[in-house]
Amino acid sequence: MGEMETRTPVTILLVEDDEEMAAVMARDLHEASDRYHILHVGCAADALRQSDAFDCILLDIMLPDMNGIELCSALRLRYSCPLIFISCLDDSDTIIRALGQGGDDYVAKPFDSKVLHARIQANLRRSQTDRKQDYVGDGRDIVLDPKCYTFAWRESLVQLLPIEFRILSYLIEHQGMFFKTKELYFQIWGVDSFGDTRTVIVHIHNIRAKMEKATGQKDMIRNERGRGYAFFPPQ
Numbered sequence: 001m002g003e004m005e006t007r008t009p010v011t012i013l014l015v016e017d018d019e020e021m022a023a024v025m026a027r028d029l030h031e032a033s034d035r036y037h038i039l040h041v042g043c044a045a046d047a048l049r050q051s052d053a054f055d056c057i058l059l060d061i062m063l064p065d066m067n068g069i070e071l072c073s074a075l076r077l078r079y080s081c082p083l084i085f086i087s088c089l090d091d092s093d094t095i096i097r098a099l100g101q102g103g104d105d106y107v108a109k110p111f112d113s114k115v116l117h118a119r120i121q122a123n124l125r126r127s128q129t130d131r132k133q134d135y136v137g138d139g140r141d142i143v144l145d146p147k148c149y150t151f152a153w154r155e156s157l158v159q160l161l162p163i164e165f166r167i168l169s170y171l172i173e174h175q176g177m178f179f180k181t182k183e184l185y186f187q188i189w190g191v192d193s194f195g196d197t198r199t200v201i202v203h204i205h206n207i208r209a210k211m212e213k214a215t216g217q218k219d220m221i222r223n224e225r226g227r228g229y230a231f232f233p234p235q
Contacts, residue, residue: 010124013054014040015047015071016086017063025058025086028113029120044071054081056120061087061098069098076102080162082123086116092198099202104163105189106199122189126166142233144169153234156215163188164207167200171221171231180228204229 010033016022022040029036039054041047044066057075061068072083085098088109095106104123107116143152149165151158160168166188171179179187181197188200208221217234224230 008035009037010035010055010120011037011039011052012120013047013050013057014038015042015044015058015063015068016040016060017042018060025113025116029117032113032117044068044074047071048074054079056081056124057083058086058116058120059083059103061085061089061094069094069101072098072101072103082120082127084116084119084123086111092202095198096202096205099199100206102161104161108196118191119189122191125190126188127162142172144172151211153215153217158210158214160207160210164203164210167203168207168221168231171229175231175233178224178227178230184229 012029014022014025016025019042022042026038026040029038039050039052041050042064044063048071057079059068059072059075063071068085068087072085075083082104083102084105084107085095085103086107086109087094087098090108098106104126105119107119141154144150144165145152146165146169149160149162151160151165151168167184170184170187181200182192184200184204185197186192204221204223211220212218215234220231220234222230222232
């Protein structure tokens, strides 16, 4: 996987209570890129004490003093940077809850360090691209605001998470075209999904729920077996 274009340092907050696991992760990431500056904390309380800015957060779920999903909600009040869950919990319900609270990606343990490095780089690239986007309108009463991560249709306004906004923007840009989950993962994150596309499925589920609640319109994002997902504007 290619490195990002700039050589500026990448500061990462690693929230992991297993000291040995954290040491291995830090070592492997440093070997993958000398640009990584990693700050490791072992509990939620220490994570919440941080006042520095971070480019990426790696967050375990099973922490000694707070569930990592709850911690994610608190961190999202401070940080808009990519947040990647790293957890041995691999069930769909946990992934749904984690991404619904503001996680951008989810990597199940055990994982190959090259996979984690690729996911970090992909999320950083996506985050940089998001910041460069301008207002988008499709001529059908749809307006996307990349600064506030909102989708507007007529009088309805939908507040989205950054990664949700990115997925929806891509589908709207290619409206009427169907994409399978692995294709969407590659287009949004810029790397292979390595066989786990639940991140995409969960994010689209959450996007659809938010849009239907705010607009009363169903099936703006359609899912067809064998074809994948596509956006169709409301009539």
